[in-house]
Amino acid sequence: MFEVKGIEARYGTIQVLKGIDLEVRKGEIVTLIGANGAGKTTLLSVISGILTPSKGEVIFEGENIVKIPPHKIVRRGICLIQEGREVLSQMTVLENLLMGGFSRPGEDLNDSLDTVFQMFPILQERQGQLGKTLSGGEQQMLALGRALMARPKLFMMDEPSLGLAPKLVNEVFAKIMELKTADVAILLVEQNARKAFQVADRGYVLEIGKIVLAGSGEELSSNEKVREAYLGGKRAKRQDLRK
Amino acid sequence: MFLQQLVNGLTLGSTYSLLALGFTLVLGLLKMLNIAHGDVFMFGAFLGLSFAMLGMPLYLALILAMVGAGIVTIIIERLCFRPLRKAHFLMPLLSTIAFGIVLQNVATQIWGSEPSRYPQTTEIAQFQLGPVLVSSIDIIILATSILLMVGIDQFVKRTSFGRAMRATSEKPQTASLLGVNINWVIVFTFFVSGALAGVAGVLTALVYLQITPFIGIRQGLIGMVAMVIGGVGNLRGAMIGGLMIGIIEIMNDAYFTAGYRDIILFGLFLAFIVFKPEGLFGTKEQ
Structure with missing residues (x-):
């Protein structure tokens, strides 16, 4: 493949x-x-x-x-999670995740969001927080979740x-x-x-x-x-x- | 009297806000400073004039001038920025100065260097609201400006494309890896910036009723002052900065001497750059 x-x-x-x-x-x-x-x-x-x-x-x-x-x-x-996670620091966790779905224009992202939140409950808890306020581990979770949004x-x-x-x-x-x-x-x-x-x-x-x-x-x-x-x-x- | 001046200041200031907003979109989101921005404003005013002379209604002339000014700004991106992306950061500054001068001279060739009279595009009605006299032009200017400013603010904040713009601003490479076509975001941002300058040009011309190819220089600088006072890259800051400058300018003319106007405004500009470069609403890191 x-x-x-x-x-x-x-x-x-x-x-x-x-x-x-x-x-x-x-x-x-x-x-x-x-x-x-x-x-x-x-x-x-x-x-x-x-x-x-x-x-x-x-x-x-x-x-x-x-x-x-x-x-x-x-x-x-094909989705790359860059070294150093590259979370968008000025955007909220939710906005970061939505950006993850940017490559799927016109599609409903709610299902993917639910999947991500199920897998990473911490991201749901923190969804309104800015990316820069997350710890290193949380940022890595966000980077994974964001990539997941692109399916x-x-x-x-x-x-x-x-x-x-x-x-x-x-x-x-x-x-x-x-x-x-x-x-x-x-x-x-x-x-x-x-x-x-x-x-x-x-x-x-x-x-x-x-x-x-x-x-x-x-x-x-x-x-x-x-x-x-x-x-x-x-x-x-x-x-x-x-x- | 004071209330009347306040309304006048807000009207003038809202055109400055539109200019500052266009500046800050390009500088704040893309880290690019377009010195020709003021000349796009002037060009938009002339385009509006020409369309109005053809007998078009104001709203149509306004929209077409917006589109025209937006296209001019896309040309600026193509000629003055894109080929120089890897060049020294001062190069686009110089190329846009050159483009601004070209634009002034093109306007001089088309419309002449003498002041052009703006045609009466709408019936001017005056409304007496308590002690304040408001003309229909004031209302058009305020309403158009507020509509555009709120619209852009919400667009950048809430829509998917607005998020893509902010992502591009912070981490261009990451944005492209998430599926954002960076070049398209840049072209779009330039277009919006130019369209705002064009609207501001037509609206300002409606107030002064005459324009020359050289009005862009001061207006462009004033837009920059408003942007710096509001905090570079801060959309709401640019709007408030513009309104503040409009009010200061009108109050100065009403209660002090008009001759001191630019000493005060540009003195303020200098003071902000030296002592508070992040502006009123910007963050320290900028």
Whole structure:
């Protein structure tokens, strides 16, 4: 249903992606792990239409969507939850959720709102509050709920656990498991590989612009190299510390 | 006497509010400053004049002038902003100054540099309300302005597209990932901004009954003063700022000397920029 074929992308003169192949099928959670600077976010930018790749194809439901602008890609059913959640801080929780449904013009959003409120009761409680008044965990819930409003066929999540306390990380991952249904595919980008492998059916390891390993969640988490690849050697480690 | 001046001030001020609203829509939502805004106001006034000369009723001339001024502003976005989005932030400022001058000269070529008389578009009726004399023109100006201001305020606050405008203003990339066509939001916002300037132009011309291609400069600056006093990016602030300036201007002329008018207004402008840049209703972060 969704396939990335030979994607290459660059920022200026720096080649960030050096030929990525990846596939996500319906009903699957696929995780993509890798150190800082490996190109995970860049790949998501390419898929969501923010960045045009220099080479390669992104096939979604049988069509190459590489040159389609972001606002049209959402309408086709691919939704990206950006790193850092990107909640609209000057808008209320309800308005944030309604913006999530913006890609479905003319449709009744009340059903979706009910679904979101059922899944995230805290959002119903806080629906009149401005986005900026929410805590980090609540903002992540709002970002998930907002994405849900678009009724996507493919969810992409960029580091949903980033900056959250361990207890909240567990909560977020529990919600991600809840999102998983037979019709939905999830591409989960994470640095927290251990957590990611717990929920993922399959995974890819990305290292400086290339996929170096692929396999089922179990295979990868028992692989000796994975820990090494995930930490990415000394250099990446230092970067991690800086962050 | 005082009440009468208050009504006059509100009438004048409401045209300033429309200008300030257009300024603040583009600056507050899109972080773009359109210096040619005052000249769009002037151009709208002339368009209204031409349509009225053709024998159109006032409301039709007003609507067509709005559309015309809106289209001019879309051209400004296309020529002065879009190609320069990645340029230094001062570049659009310079390109819109240039566009404003072009617009003044185009108007001079079409309508001449001498003051043009505005035709009598409606029967002017006078109503005596207690001590206050209100003309039908005052009522038209106030009603049109209030209608437009409330309409836009509610549009931005309550409609889906209004939310998209606010989302674009805060996080353009996130907005596009949520399905918002950013370019369309920008074009639409520019159009509304220009249409408001056009209406303000026609309404102001109805009061003064004569216009020149050079009226845009002061009006544009006054619109900016109103926007800054109200707080940049704050729609309601811009409306109140405009009304305040109208009242201050009229009161100054009535009780003080007209010669001091711009010293007071622009002195106030300077004071706000230096001591209270966030304006009366803006937030500190701006």
